[in-house]
Amino acid sequence: MAEPIDWDWIDRNLDEIGALTQQHAEIVGISIAIAVGIAIPIGILVRRGGLPYVLASQTGTILYTIPSLAMFAILVPIVGIGRTPAVIGLVAYAMLILIENTVVGLQSVPRSVKDAARGMGMTSWQILYRVELPMALPSIITGIRLATVSTVGIATIAVLIGAGGLGVLIFNDGIQRGLFLTPIVVGAVIATAMALVLDGMLALTERGLSRWKRAGA
Amino acid sequence: MVVLPGNANRGHVRHDAGRLELQGVTKRYPGSDRPAVDDLSLIVEAGQVCVLVGPSGCGKTTALRMINRLIEPSAGDILLDGESTRNRNAASLRREIGYVIQQVGLLPHQTIAKNVATVPRLVGWRRGETKARVAEMLELVGLDPAEYANRYPAQLSGGQQQRVGLARALASDPPLMLMDEPFSAVDPITRERLQNDFLRLHRTVPKTVVFVSHDIDEAVKMADRIAVMRDGRLVQYARPAELLASPADDFVADFVGADRALKGLSLTRIEEIELDDAPLVEAGAPSSDVLDRIASGLLVPVDGDLLVTVEGRPRAWMSVERVTDGDEVPRGPVGSPGPIVDRLATLRDALSALLDANARTGAVVDAEGRCVGLVSVDHIQGSWNAQSESAMAPHG
Ligand SMILES: Nc1ncnc2c1ncn2[C@@H]1O[C@H](COP(=O)(O)OP(=O)(O)O)[C@@H](O)[C@H]1O
Ligand SMILES: [Mg+2]
Numbered sequence: 001m002a003e004p005i006d007w008d009w010i011d012r013n014l015d016e017i018g019a020l021t022q023q024h025a026e027i028v029g030i031s032i033a034i035a036v037g038i039a040i041p042i043g044i045l046v047r048r049g050g051l052p053y054v055l056a057s058q059t060g061t062i063l064y065t066i067p068s069l070a071m072f073a074i075l076v077p078i079v080g081i082g083r084t085p086a087v088i089g090l091v092a093y094a095m096l097i098l099i100e101n102t103v104v105g106l107q108s109v110p111r112s113v114k115d116a117a118r119g120m121g122m123t124s125w126q127i128l129y130r131v132e133l134p135m136a137l138p139s140i141i142t143g144i145r146l147a148t149v150s151t152v153g154i155a156t157i158a159v160l161i162g163a164g165g166l167g168v169l170i171f172n173d174g175i176q177r178g179l180f181l182t183p184i185v186v187g188a189v190i191a192t193a194m195a196l197v198l199d200g201m202l203a204l205t206e207r208g209l210s211r212w213k214r215a216g217a
Numbered sequence: 218m219v220v221l222p223g224n225a226n227r228g229h230v231r232h233d234a235g236r237l238e239l240q241g242v243t244k245r246y247p248g249s250d251r252p253a254v255d256d257l258s259l260i261v262e263a264g265q266v267c268v269l270v271g272p273s274g275c276g277k278t279t280a281l282r283m284i285n286r287l288i289e290p291s292a293g294d295i296l297l298d299g300e301s302t303r304n305r306n307a308a309s310l311r312r313e314i315g316y317v318i319q320q321v322g323l324l325p326h327q328t329i330a331k332n333v334a335t336v337p338r339l340v341g342w343r344r345g346e347t348k349a350r351v352a353e354m355l356e357l358v359g360l361d362p363a364e365y366a367n368r369y370p371a372q373l374s375g376g377q378q379q380r381v382g383l384a385r386a387l388a389s390d391p392p393l394m395l396m397d398e399p400f401s402a403v404d405p406i407t408r409e410r411l412q413n414d415f416l417r418l419h420r421t422v423p424k425t426v427v428f429v430s431h432d433i434d435e436a437v438k439m440a441d442r443i444a445v446m447r448d449g450r451l452v453q454y455a456r457p458a459e460l461l462a463s464p465a466d467d468f469v470a471d472f473v474g475a476d477r478a479l480k481g482l483s484l485t486r487i488e489e490i491e492l493d494d495a496p497l498v499e500a501g502a503p504s505s506d507v508l509d510r511i512a513s514g515l516l517v518p519v520d521g522d523l524l525v526t527v528e529g530r531p532r533a534w535m536s537v538e539r540v541t542d543g544d545e546v547p548r549g550p551v552g553s554p555g556p557i558v559d560r561l562a563t564l565r566d567a568l569s570a571l572l573d574a575n576a577r578t579g580a581v582v583d584a585e586g587r588c589v590g591l592v593s594v595d596h597i598q599g600s601w602n603a604q605s606e607s608a609m610a611p612h613g
Contacts, residue, residue: 110320110322112318112320112321112322113324113325114322115318115322116316116318116320116322116382117322118287118311119287119311119316119318120311120312120385121308121310121311121312121313121339122308122335122339123308126339131324131326134326135324135326211369212325212369212370213325213326215368215369215372
């Protein structure tokens with residue numbers, strides 16, 4: 001083998017690489033969307049701390065520490081193979097970071113700000129969506145960034161339960177064919193690039209939403 | 218009915234200030250053996266400023282927060298314009314009561330304009346109406362809307378933030394304002410300025426105000442009526458002068474302090490005493506005029522000095538020789554204008570300004586900063602003597 005990278009292989013498989021990249025992005029997108037949809041309401045419910053918060057946080061930690069191979073292996077007998085167990089597993093992994101960042105963001109709202117809001121006649125709901133959530137948003141988005149980056153990585157393992165994605169390049173085309181390097185490198189490079197691009201987009205969103213924090217600094 | 222300035226063409230009619238009545242109001246916090254507020258009864262007439270004073274922990278904040286039902290009373294009733302607040306929806310009641318706190322509590326993620334618009338938006342004012350109102354309120358508290366409307370709270374000083382807090386509380390034109398130590402987190406100079414501006418504002422917009430303070434000087438300066446509290450109970454409710462002249466008991470006497478006569482200086486505002494004419498010369502005026510006016514006795518220099526003004530605002534004390542050195546009064550006067558005293562400052566404020574500056578006289582200015590006369594230590598002493606004599610006299 002003269003060159004470590006087989007450019008011909010890449011050229012011949014461009015269509016498949018494109019399709020797998022899209023599949024990967026879909027798995028990540030769906031997982032993060034569902035995780036955010038579950039974690040933010042939980043974060044809101046447990047924002048005052050105490051036992052509910054401890055329970056939510058501990059559950060998130062337990063889910064987070066299950067090894068990913070074991071997590072997917074456990075899910076298969078329950079929900080079968082394919083995208084479903086992959087998404088469930090990825091959602092579970094994202095919970096801890098998203099709940100913690102939501103709670104931290106909501107708890108960072110000064111007591112005096114909430115007091116003034118209530119004193120002006122805002123209802124609890126109005127305080128939540130006009131004051132607490134907007135002020136917590138930068139922290140929540142930081143959580144989404146972290147969760148997204150790690151989900152892009154973990155999702156490559158989901159190939160083992162038939163979910164497809166960039167893992168197909170790394171495992172099926174690379175490792176299982178006697179460590180054929182080219183697809184492994186291609187899969188890794190695309191996954192890294194995907195993580196960086198998503199992270200950058202979310203970072204920009206976060207900047208846009210937290211102008212008030214930098215004002216006056 | 219009175220129409221707010223600037224509102225006439227929109228036909229926005231001001232609420233009449235409300236009459237507030239507390240009837241035997243008591244608050245027992247769970248797990249506490251003695252009530253934080255104990256059988257508190259008092260009446261604040263419409264348009265009056267009532268200051269609640271007392272040592273820390275005596276129940277001032279608790280009493281205040283029961284008025285807008287941030288805290289629910291354990292017993293007793295609170296009437297606003299004769300109507301019990303118990304039967305009201307708490308949130309909608311609060312929208313009709315301005316609320317200002319020491320920490321201000323501006324929404325940091327919203328611009329100043331949006332902050333001021335909070336209650337109008339909650340009660341559903343139209344956009345254009347709200348926008349005009351925000352500008353009007355910012356002007357009322359001395360902040361230029363063009364400069365400040367689109368800033369964030371973090372871009373303002375503490376004093377400016379509290380001005381916004383005031384504008385926000387006034388925006389929906391509430392008949393009653395609750396203010397919990399609103400000026401105690403700022404430096405003394407800013408505090409005095411905020412107090413004076415608040416008094417000025419209260420003349421334009423005479424709301425009923427309940428104002429919490431731990432500072433007897435502030436209470437004497439701001440109040441129509443002072444309510445002194447101790448351990449949750451009202452120990453004296455009186456006009457400032459009465460309180461200083463005849464404290465109800467040793468506790469009040471102690472709280473007022475041994476220097477009651479000196480405190481009496483806070484009862485009188487500069488605008489209430491006769492001022493000396495200031496030897497004012499406007500920058501750019503012809504020197505010949507200045508000399509003519511001195512010759513004819515219209516202009517009397519103080520210790521050989523004249524006060525050069527720019528658009529009526531004091532700029533610098535300068536000797537007659539230097540003022541009339543050229544053809545006209547210098548347009549770039551150099552020197553100090555000396556101590557500047559607001560017309561609404563108390564004699565006590567003025568005295569400390571003069572002593573701080575080590576000066577015998579100070580320029581008195583109006584709301585626009587234009588000089589309206591001179592006040593001197595002798596003046597203050599004169600009116601102090603007059604006042605102490607009348608304070609000694611029995612009440613009639
Ligand atoms: N939420 C609360 N729970 C229990 N006790 C309280 C609470 N708020 C205030 N207190 C107590 O009630 C008393 C009066 O407090 P407060 O009204 O804040 O006094 P002030 O404003 O005059 O300093 C104090 O003894 C304080 O410790
Ligand atoms: Mg207090």
